[in-house]
Amino acid sequence: MSIYHLDHLQYLETESIHIMREVAAEFERPTILFSGGKDSICLLRLAEKAFRPSEIPMPFLNVDTGHHFPELNEFRDVRAAELGGRLIVRKVEDAIASGIAVPNPGEVSRNRLQIPTLLAAIEEFRFDCAIGGARRDEEKARAKERFFSFRDSFGQWDPKNQRPEIWNLYNGRVNSGEHMRVFPLSNWTEMDVWEYIRRENLAVPTIYFSHKRLCVRRQGQWLPVTSLVPPKPSEEVRELVVRVRTIGDIISTGMIESPANTVDDILIEIAAARVTERGSRADDKASEAAMEDRKKQGYF
Amino acid sequence: MSSSSPLTVDLLRFNTCGSVDDGKSTLIGRLLYDSKSLMEDQLEALERSADLTGGGQINLANLTDGLRAEREQGITIDVAYRYFATPRRKFIIADTPGHVQYTRNMVTGASTANLSIVLVDARLGVIEQSRRHTCIASLLRIPHLVVAVNKMDLVGWSEERFHEIRANFEGFLPRLDIKDVKFIPMSALNGDNVVDPSSHTPWYAGPTLLGHLEGVHIGSDWNLDGFRFPVQWVNRPNRPQDTQWHDFRGISGQIAGGIIRVGQTVMILPSGLKTTVQEIWTMDGPLEQAFCPQSITLRLAHDVDVSRGDTVIGLSSMPGVSSELRARVCWMNTRPLQAGRKYFLKHTTQTVQAVVTSIENRLNISDFEAEIGPRELTVNDLGEIRLRTSRPLVFDAYSVNRLTGSFILIEPGSNQTVGAGMLFPPTEAIKPEYTDFAI
Missing domain, CATH: 2.40.30.10 (Translation factors)
Structure with a gap:
């Protein structure tokens, strides 16, 4: 093989860096959505690669549902500080208090309420672009989304009216009040993300690795025991050796039983996996079009 | 060191195109299914939807048709991207719709591809859509083409029919610019010659589709000549x-x-x-x-x-520097392209204003002849235009460099991407004023 050859990960990396720089150059007020999860950890590394030795020229934004794993928020704050970035956190709780987000009677999940909270934050800071870590291999509505995904002034995605995206020429033009969601990891798979974490030697929150935890059996999954939705007497509770494969809210993220202690272990586990990453996310199982419906309303 | 991933694997990007009901989504579903790239929860979801809409039969197309309207209407609206890997290669698939009004998506999916698969329904043979897609693949200079002659089961696995379709294609291929073309008889629905060789085609000695995708020599698609x-x-x-x-x-x-x-x-x-x-x-x-x-x-x-x-x-090779340009465009908007119209033109990293000074011709897909001096180009038309830009572009012919030879046109106001352009070679070499002036 010629020395002028990029392997798979190097190719994905240069594609993503190019996109990061296009955003910095074409938008006035971009932001990077950073949760502390594995995909957004890669995003921040790509931002470093795109902009160093300068500072990363955009703040980080996170919507805190109030149901996050504590380990995740801790990691988020530490990583943002390490990178010298400005981290903006907007809380669903505050959005509920101010009437921006209105829960349905008895609605415990904060999943839907993230949407108005995020859109309010975008409006508050007049962000014209939000970079997110979504990948096309995650879900079939996402499989249809462009790198540069246009949102109208209501924050909505119109899947039938997407701009053609040709070569590496991204059309970032928006009118005032509209914004763009940009997904530099579109072409990355779960495997690529972990291979990149290994290659770049990136730290990730501890919950990705095997640990002991009290879990409760619900809808065919082991969910963490929390005070938010305490186990009922009829429910089975067990202490298990588990880890998370994908991180959502603590009340809906299925834990998988796993002895994987290192990134290498995780890579072996994924290679042998027989279910997809989002198979452990109850929020996606609501219906065949669950993700599409949320995206149309302005979800990540 | 774990054995979970080899250090270097290369990447093949391909797209599938054909017209409605040629079975593109089924073919991709079959590739994923037979190469064991599907996971249990995806199969479960498929089985659930089979009971609802498929009369109990698993519908592999439901894997890629991700939007509700698509599943309801049984068509593919937008480019869907899929990822899978074999020990030999990683693959990115762009499933591009065949519906005539969605040709722009074919351009989207194909513009970054190393290889294009054109599906042909063995019963129908070569139709206008097959010609259009082959023509677009050729204009975009995709190096490799696979003609997947699908639904062979419905023509009784007739070798004669296969050769008839092949001859039909070969009749117009010389007028296009594709060097490597492979014909494969298959049934995506039943899995013949997709991943596993078929027992129905003893007369076919070539590779299966996956075998070909794993083995085709992609070399370097990137230009390593002029910096x-x-x-x-x-x-x-x-x-x-x-x-x-x-x-x-x-x-x-x-x-x-x-x-x-x-x-x-x-x-x-x-x-x-x-x-x-x-x-x-x-x-x-x-x-x-x-x-x-x-x-x-x-x-x-x-x-x-x-x-x-x-x-x-x-300094080894000089690009063109000019604000007067000639290009071939694929028009992608329902508002037609007419001479005198103004757009934003994005080329490499700059966006300039551009006016279309003339429309030279429109390509007739059925005979590949150019119609001279059309009044306008309408949606899905291909044709040659002349443009003038507010700042000069530094460019190469698209045939020399895809990245410095391409541009998009953006409609002011709506901000829609309305055209994809491929530049012709510069008419004269540059003579920069300061060529001999080193600082």
Whole structure:
């Protein structure tokens, strides 16, 4: 093989860096959505690669549902500080208090309420672009989304009216009040993300690795025991050796039983996996079009 | 070291195209299913939807038809991307719709492909859509083409029918510019010759589709001849207190062609100023040389005026620099293209204003003849136009370099991407004013 050859990960990396720089150059007020999860950890590394030795020229934004794993928020704050970035956190709780987000009677999940909270934050800071870590291999509505995904002034995605995206020429033009969601990891798979974490030697929150935890059996999954939705007497509770494969809210993220202690272990586990990453996310199982419906309303 | 992933695997990007009901989505479903790239929860979801809409039969197309309207209408609306890997290669599939009004999506899916699969329904043979898609693949200069003659089970696995379709294709291929074409008889629905060889085609000695995808030689799709570096972003750390960085001035971008080495003389266009490369900076340390399509930051020996939209070039081959351009376009909007219309034109890293000065011709897909001087180009039309831009472009012929030879047209107001353009070779070599003026 010629020395002028990029392997798979190097190719994905240069594609993503190019996109990061296009955003910095074409938008006035971009932001990077950073949760502390594995995909957004890669995003921040790509931002470093795109902009160093300068500072990363955009703040980080996170919507805190109030149901996050504590380990995740801790990691988020530490990583943002390490990178010298400005981290903006907007809380669903505050959005509920101010009437921006209105829960349905008895609605415990904060999943839907993230949407108005995020859109309010975008409006508050007049962000014209939000970079997110979504990948096309995650879900079939996402499989249809462009790198540069246009949102109208209501924050909505119109899947039938997407701009053609040709070569590496991204059309970032928006009118005032509209914004763009940009997904530099579109072409990355779960495997690529972990291979990149290994290659770049990136730290990730501890919950990705095997640990002991009290879990409760619900809808065919082991969910963490929390005070938010305490186990009922009829429910089975067990202490298990588990880890998370994908991180959502603590009340809906299925834990998988796993002895994987290192990134290498995780890579072996994924290679042998027989279910997809989002198979452990109850929020996606609501219906065949669950993700599409949320995206149309302005979800990540 | 774990054995979970080999150190280097290469990547093949391909797209599938055909018309409605040729079975593209079924073919992709079959590739994923038979190569064991589908997971249990995806199969479960398939089985659930089979009970609802498929009369109990698993519908492989439901794997890729991700939007509700698509599943309801049984058509594919938008480009869907799929990812799978075999021990030999990683693959990115763009499933591009065949519905006639969605040809723009075919251009989207095919523009980054190494290989294109055109599906043909063995019962129908070559139809206008097959010609259109083959023609687009040729115009986009996709190096490899596979003609998947599908639904062979419905023509009784007739060798004669297969050769008839092949002959039909070969009748117009010489008028196009595709070097490598492979014909494969198959049934995506039943899985014949997709991943596993079929027992129905003893007369076919070639590889299965997956065998071909794993083995086809893709070499380097990137241009490594003339150095081209469109400036994306000027990298100036704003750290006045920090002595290490306070003089740092870099220009960041992705190499769009060629190779660059430290100490090499380069020219900045359109100004024509010459300087040398002092350092190739990356976060992982400096490089001695870099090549297309790496993303890097260049430090130049002189503090010359460089900004986004400029292009740094090597001196071995000169690009065109002009604001009068000739190009072939694929029109993608329902509002037609007419002479005199103004658009934004995005080319490499700059967006300029452009006016269409004339429409030279419109390509007739059925006979590949050019209709001279049409009044307009309507949606899905291909044709040649002339343009004038508000600033000169630094460009190469699309046939020489896909990245410096392509542009998109954006409609002011709606901001829709309405056209994809491929530039013709420059009519004269550049004569920058300062060619002999080194700073």
